[in-house]
Amino acid sequence: MKHQSFFMRSASAMAVTAAFGAVAMAASPDAGSVIGNQAVATYTNEAGDTITVTSNTVETIVQQVAGVTMTSNNNETIAPGGKAFLPHIITNDGNGADFFTLAATESGTGFLEPTGIVFYPDANMDGVADSATPLSETPTLASGEQFGVIIEVTAPSNASGTDDMAVTAVSNLDGTETALNTDTLTISNDAIVELVKSMVADAGSGGNTNIVDAGDTVTIKLTYSSTGLAAAQNYVVDDILDGRLEYVPGSAQWSDATDPLDDTNGSSTPDAYNGPNTATADSIAFDNNGQSVNFTISNIDSGRSGSVTFQAVILDTADAGIIENVATQEVDSVAFPPSNTASIIVDDQFAVSIADTAIDGAGAADATTASGTDDDGQNNDVVTETADAQQGGTIKHEFVLTNRSNQTDNLTLDINTVTDTYPDGTTFRFVGADGITPIIGSVGPIAAGDSVKVTLIATLPTDAAPTGAANYSATVKTTSDASGVSDTSTATFTGAVLASSVDLENAVVGSEGDGLDPTNGGAPWVTYPTDPGAPVTYDMVVQNNGPVSDSYNLSLAQALPAGWTVEFRSADGSAITNTGTIPAGSSDTFTVVITPPEDQLPGDTLVDIALISSVSGQGDRIVNAVTVREIYNVEIIDDQTAQASPGGIVDMTHTITNTGNVAITEGAIDDAGLDNFSGALFWDANGNGVIDPSELVIDNFDDLTDGVSAGVNGLAPGDSISVIYRVQTPSTSTSGVTENSVITLDPSLNNATATDADPTDNAVEDRIVIISGDITLSKFQYIDAGCTGAVGTFTKTRQDVEPGQCIRYKVVAENTGSSPAADVIISDAAPAYTSIVDCGGTCSETLIPAGSTSTVTTSNISSDHGTVLPGWSAELEFTVQVDE
Template identity: 25%
Template sequence: MKSLQKRKLSEICAKALIAGGVAAAMIPLAYAAGTAAGTLIRNLATVTYEDTSGNTYSAQSNEAIITVKQVYSAEIASDNTKTAAAGQTVYSAHTLTNSGNGEDTYTLTVANADSLEASGINPDSIAIYRDLNGNGIVDAGEPLVGNGTTGTLTLTAGETAELVVAVAVPNTAVPGNQIGIQLLATSTNSTVTDATNGSGGMDSTDGTNNTLITVSNNAVLNANKTAVAGPGANQITYTITVTNTGNKAATDVHIFDGLPKDTTLVSATASGLLTSNGDTLPDPSTAVALDETASALDADLNADGDNGDNTETGFGMDLNSDGTIDGTSVSGVHAIDALLDIGGTVSLSFVVQYDPATYNNNSTPGSAGDVIKNTGHVTGITDPSGPTVTTTPTNPTGTTIPVSYGVDTDDTGGGTGSGTDTANDGNDDTDDTDDIQVVDIAPSGSEVLFYVDISNLGNASDTMDLSIVNTDFPAGTSFTFWNADGTVQLVDTNGKAGPDTGVLAPADPVLTNDTRRILVKAKLPAGSSGTNMTATLTATSTNAPTGASGSTDSTVLELLSISAPGADLTDNKDGSTLGVDGDALASPYALNNGATLGATATSGTRDTTNATVGSQVILPFYIDNDSGASDSFQLSAGSTWDGSSLGGLPTGWTVQFYKGDGSGNPTGIPLTSTALMPGGTADAEYVAVITIPSDPAYAVADYTAAGALDANSDGDGDQPVFIRIVSANSGSSDIMLDAIDVTDLRSIVITPPGSNQIQPGGSVDYTHTLSNTGNTEETVELSAGNSASGWNNTVMVDTTGDGIPDTTLANLNPGDTVYGVDGTGASVPMTVTDGDGDDIPEIAVPPGVNVDLVPTVFAPSNAAPGATDVLTITAENVDPNGPDAVLEDVTSVILGQVRLTKTVAYDAGCDGTPDGAFQANLSTEVAPGECAIWQIVAENQGDANAMNVVIRDEVTAYTTFDTTAAGGVDGNLQYALGTVTVANPLAYQTEAVDSDIADHTNDTVTFHVGTGATATAGGTLEPGQIATVRFRTQVE
């Protein structure tokens, strides 16, 4: 056992007064050392980019995850001096605090410090108790931690345990004997520090607290103090109980206590004191100055030999328990017991009031964890013959301001006037702040934007879990949560119930509540409709007990109406009539030029088009996307329209669609659908190139049918041609009618072309018809092939005559029968042959016969977002001089073209150099104060340029952006275009918004990447090209 420094009892007692103040400072529930061990810190990035038409896309990366490492730290306080009579049990109070960020178990050992004993005596017994009420003595029912030697105690992060060491002084002890007791706290994981090392302490060894007990035959004043918080009243009741456990009566016993800083006295009472006995009662409602020079006191309260002290410095005591001993004059309560007999007990009780919103003994006023500390003192004459005056401090008390929880969600009330506006910009379309965030109108298939303000009204940092209950938005509406800029999607930062706000600081009564504005995006299904739709956003405190008052709040998200998806198809430009059907088609037949808008023929100016047999007719047309969302339209043409279904073109007629050159001429390659057109696009020019059969039997000069028309009044029937557009997303459509006066042409065609979307690993079916539109039988080989590697297909035909395709082309053998239908709908059998022996099936198709083809396209499971496959179905004529038929089905993967891959690496020294590999789920735990390097790789996996590419990420909860300079640059942002190599390293970018391509603003990290990127705009990523970015955060 180590040797304790022996000092004069008077010196020890004097320093104990100072030690008492230090001990009080150690009472609070400690804050854990940083983020809790085991916390999963999750992070994902977002990329935005545009295609060549200016449509904007976004995609999220995978989540990268780091796990917070446990940091072990603990402290024990403090050294004590005690006076006792022989046979008395002495209680020595200590505090053990787990200041680490995770649970730890401590071994507590208590023993006699032999080298300190003045007369070689040992205590009769030693025991350690858990002091549950913190009053410094052992009460009935308080648990025994260790009896005689050793015990263990497990504390969670930030938890504090009040301990009492009970020491039985032998009956054989004589005045002047000293007993030294040492309490040792150890952990297998770390060193437990001693709060009283150095000045005022009895040794300099970590993990030890020492108690020096001096035996006396005088009066022995034991002072114990309790602190009881009044529920809901913001009051604390303190009681100082003084007992004379010595062998003589004590006289002139002064009980005094300074009011804790920032508290006020409510009342004071005493028990066991009578004015008739010469006792002095405390003032019942007014605090008195603790001033030895005042006539009301006139006593040497600190037993230093003079009566002239009136400040903390003079007393050598931290009277108001604010952690400092200074020149402050302190007021408090004071009572005097003229005579305290042997075994007698008196007490002083007083009540103080505090303001939980402003009380502060840490960095944040009114915050949870603020601890109101207090230590009282007792001074009395313990040996009247001397006389000997002694001062005894009570045990320190600490009352933690309870945690309060509160959350508020609110609309922004950002509209104009008392009505509504139609802007779908996230702001409230009304000017009321009524917990209803209103959007007046949004197009079908669009994203509806709702800003919501979420505030932490509690007095502790908290995270608010976010949830949405859809009341009557259309089925299939998806809700996602984003930062206020709408650039980074919110994720689960606390491992609980889905997306959350991240950590919000406690409310600051001096400043404002910590409020975070979020953006809720409601993606409406294509083709949806409705009015007065609502959903309820709820924010729930993560830390509050379930069901606690004020722990949840909700705001209603309301959309007043959905505008129908729309498209307009006209034969001339009518940009001024966006949103109006400028060529509404009459039933059954009316040419475009018969349509009027109001009283004026503003569209539909084209009359009948004359054509010769075998010629092509070029029909320019114009498309308006009247929806609010980007959309593409499948293009088709036919010869009949019944108001809901478009009939096929006459036998042998074909149509191909092209992008217009602005002057009504086709340009580029044939299309089956339009490009993706931004919402509100007007007069996008396309061209239908109609090829007329050369067979006179099917390209007659006088076309006759039910409801035929002679639009140019030349006496013969004209061929009607309906051009129709249909959205693959919303179902919106429009149709227009032209008339062609033609002669004949021989042809074989496959119609109609198809376009659709597909998920990776999925399949999609198309339906087509192979038609012989000529006047001679045509024998063709049927085949199909995908343009993209890894994609597959099957094409089914009817082999039973029931009109349902049932057998794939690959399973046809010579001699099998394929069925088609003629113009009357009658079944027509055709025998499969293979005249050239190439294992490709051949069928002879009579004139006017149609063969149904049902191809199925299969995408590989690893199909990249935005990948497109063209299935080419070919009917190749075995006669080299005969007509062939080719059709393309364009299938696109619906996910974005640019894919982000997010990984993270460990950086122990926060020097920007990874201390290990990058991983999606980092296997190395990161301790508070250490860093993680987040890496995002953007790859264009599509087949077209991605333009204006911007990567954004947020500094996630439980971390801060590390500003340590690296690479000679103030910040930690890094960027490389292309594969990172020695020759193409990552280059540092500054943190500020300046001339380089990256910046860090308000916890959002932004990189403008790609060729031609600038400080304000993203560049271009070519197909297959990658960009790599990195940034570094420090775990709190």
């Protein structure tokens, strides 16, 4: 029997582009998320006043739920006694970490071998098993993470017909959430060809890896196996090479022939083999502009296998990453399943440089991009500055960074301050190519092969010793963020250090800071006391002792702690960053304003003020200090006016805050002034706006359990608490009766060891008026797990909810007064991670009384209930669904 083989390269590459559109979608809340809000109601009382009230807050906690999907169904043909390899990908669709047990069960005639169904890992999801180790479950997957598996099945020699196999992945979290695929296997006596593709680097030299570098040779092998019972006629394979691969001419080899295919339409006679057939193969020329490699074999007998092998080179321009290829196959013009996805990984090749020039791919200097400050005229990896500098002045060294890796990278910069020979007190900073913009973090991203310029600015200390010929140097290092590989260069200064001609002093008696001494023997020159949040203002003098006029930029030599601010102001009070021009031999003043944060704890903070000439680079520094005093201060807000009906109860919420910077562990909290009314002050410890049974009546800061820290009662600096003042009126009260109560924080604090610094904010006055109309608003909830409109028990307590489930809310506006409340309107909104739904009509909003109307969107709802009589209520019920 004669076999015809055609091996060709098409005229053009095939490009496949996938486009993905961004779609705004609701995100499922993570397990543990809190959902909650309040409702609002407005009404008009008998006097015509519009009153607004708010409900309590109800909260629900999102629980972890399982979710899993699996792709995809397979439809494979298998010969009696043969095998099939079935890929699947499992995705964790739950809202927390989970793993999944795997199983496959035949649902039809059951013709597979009982032990012939085995799962293997395919973590990179390329359709080929990663190892020969069977598995029965996935590893733990984060929410949204995927994992691939390959199922190997074996059919007995007497198998026939078609059978379905149910493949399941079951959540370990709940044991019930299941994903199902159905693989259909058909036993066939016709032609079946399996195609396997491999890509191996340096196979000719004994290598056996898919990790490659640019310039490496990759051996690509297309192995075909006729596993059916009938011969495969007109077998065609097409392999489209990735654009990063270049075919090696003359490398094509057919397994049935000793001589290589010659790329010139010549014929090749195969070697004999132990079988009844001989074969020949023809080859035709490769089109070097194309990327398609294909061959045709006119006939492959059952049981015969063979391969076509050729080589390709990884282009030097190939970026790091995976190169994937899939070959397709046909038998007698009928498409058969494609090959596995073969891949090679272009290895991460990292190299970086920092030098006085760019560095090319061969490691040589490329002077077309060179340092603009290098004075030595050599490409020697050293940036030399020879110009003179003043005490406190700056020295600039421009370096060139080159990313010599095969992928985009970011580079960090460092100075070895342990080995540098610059004077003690020298500060270093890096700026970008513009010579101005500070570099914070990494430089980049820098594309493979690209170079960028950076400048190292060394600022000498103002007390650096003058010298006619300095010899300072520092090692500068750049490091790849992606790999950690690094390179070093040297910043050298050989100019003179000139005596400073500018002096920065404190403008106080004695001119503290005169000369080049930034500190007073290591201590600050002047220490200014202040309170938290209170600015400190002091004057400074700049003396231009040079021969020409100059101006000086103002800054902090060392940053202040977070929350602190600094301002520089001229003599007229305007904000400045520069002194303006100061004539030679003259001086000028400016003001420094330092403000600590409102919550600053007691203690000293150094303020290191620096100035530097914008012309000559000369500069000076002064170190002062600001000490923040201990401040004891508590406050309570705000005065309130509330309405109550005879015999009614009214709750008024106040906030107590420790605005000082010392913990308050003891201090009386008093209420006084009520006569016929009665009241008590409760600590709303959980901050839910209502008095819970476990919450305490308090009369002292030491009632605040663990308020400062574990085991320490009280109120920490900067902390606030909510307190609820509950007042009950006697049933004999008549409309218009008023009583006032004053809640006072005693200014004597911490067992009389401290006094409140500002007692003017230590009291609030609550005014309670008996009125005939009074609306109280309450909110309740229950979980409608199936979003079916099922009736539940309403509660104010915290509930648990799962993504996709529903929460039914009820808002009740009750007239507890003695006269009608008109124009009652209830307003509410869907909390975060939810939207208002009607469950297909089964959980639409419910309104009481009859005749009430509503306006509803997916995010807001309001209802108009008209007039509510004394003792009656208006109610709104609606449902929200949690996103999934």
